[in-house]
Amino acid sequence: MTKTAARNAVSAEQSAVEERLTRNVKGSFENCPDPRLKQVMQSLVTHLHAFVRDVRLTEEEWNKGIEFLTSAGHITDDRRQEFILLSDVLGVSMQTINVNNAAYGNATEATVFGPFFVEDAPEIPLGGDIACGAPGQPCWVEGTVTDTEGNPVPGARIEVWEADEDGFYDVQHTDGRVAGRAHLFADDAGRYSFWGLTPTPYPIPHDGPVGQMLEATGRSPMRASHLHFMVTAPGLRTLVTHIFVRGDGLLKTDTVFGVKDSLVKDFAQHPASAPAPDGRAPHRAWARVRFDIVLAPPGT
Template identity: 65%
Template sequence: MPEQELTDKVVASFDTAKDERFRELMQALVRHAHAFVRETGLTDEEWGAAIEFLTAAGHITTDTRQEFVLLSDVLGISMLTVAVNEPGLGESTQSTVLGPFFVQDSPRIELGGDIAGGATGEPSWVTGRVTDTHGNPVAGARVEVWEADDDGMYDVQYDDGALAGRAHLFTDGEGGCRFWGLTPTPYPIPDDGPVGRLLHHAGRSPMRAPHLHFKVTAPGFRPLVTHIFVAGDPWLDSDSVFGVKESLIRPFDRHRAGTPTPDGRPLEGPWTSTTFDIVLGKE
């Protein structure tokens, strides 16, 4: 059967799908996948290696490690999906990738509380406001925050089951948000599996630019998933998941040991502070 005839036949096999969006996606997938095979002259051995790669990604995936999310991230598909769905949001804060380490039902803290929960690292005071695109405060917005410790590990990567370096809180009547976190540090994405081997063969680094994750939700507004990144960090231009956006880079001001903290918290060592105002777009 000629190549194009085969492609047309497979595409047509989805004509009977009742769900229109499913039919659209599957037919486009077939057309693009067949075009990839023709363009590259893909061999049986290469396709077999790809199947083995995907099988290995499935085997290493657990409830706390999603290798397919890592694959999507390092191929830039996660960020492209964000970009395709983000146009037209005006002055709202830009989105970036969710990443593989978000956890539902994180501990709640009060405003000014500490998300560390035992995670190690340099304390960082984070403040900001959540507003709409007209500058009106969004009171009661749920703000989820999570980050790696100073060893570059998220809580779910440890075996003790403890939640640390993550929490959620709610904005006050003026949209205010404030909490203690950890000064973000660079770290490698998990690279001991098939995605790590892919990066190694490509000569690419697994390092992520230091960041703090946010997920912000409020009734009547589009959910926001974003990061803030540390200004001046050398990994900003080579983030392994392409997640850095200029508007999300923030200075983390350094304070020497003994410098009074905004809330009077006693600290023996140095600490940092930053401000991140979040603008939500209407649904």
């Protein structure tokens, strides 16, 4: 018998001891006055204990796990949240989004929020430019906002944010710049358009414990190229999503599991000086993408 098999061989007596502890811990929450909190805590205990028993966790491994979580706490501050990063790379963030944004007809699918959203991004007019000097290839983004019955959603608020071609969001710089983010409102027919940057891939922050975990397990920290959206309108479900670039080699290995086939879009390339939809003739090559957004009813 191998060492692993021997460790996993559990006698009936030992199994009874372990099961008794799980029952006792779950029972300690029986008098919780909040039914939902009771459900969450008892389920958490059930699954945590099952994990410990399934892998036959050693005390050394338990200590390493505590050290890992402690390191995640130490590196977390008001600009960096290592625990969200951990949730992202374990797929917990994406699964929570799936649970809370059930598929509904032709509604646009949701995906991860990410750590780089900032409140009070500047407003731009339709056809405005969110780049604000950030480096990258210009990209014309256009589409409509409708409900699932095809009715336009005039005045829908559209928040957009993205990294520059070097893979950095404005908040990752220390000079207080605001670039690659803005909000705008759909017109009376639900149409919207703006200039942004053609998305490029970038790594999540990987200089901390989450990065060390990815390296130890042979995983990449790279995210597929994407552009973030958050769309809100009265009487409709808020949508947090992003679109991805068709042909990106990272679509199948996005480190936070955020890619959905319906969100992969064609970014058509155009040569310098080719007339753009707003009449401009950019002095460099530019891209164009269409993203029609469909909002689900509330409570779905």
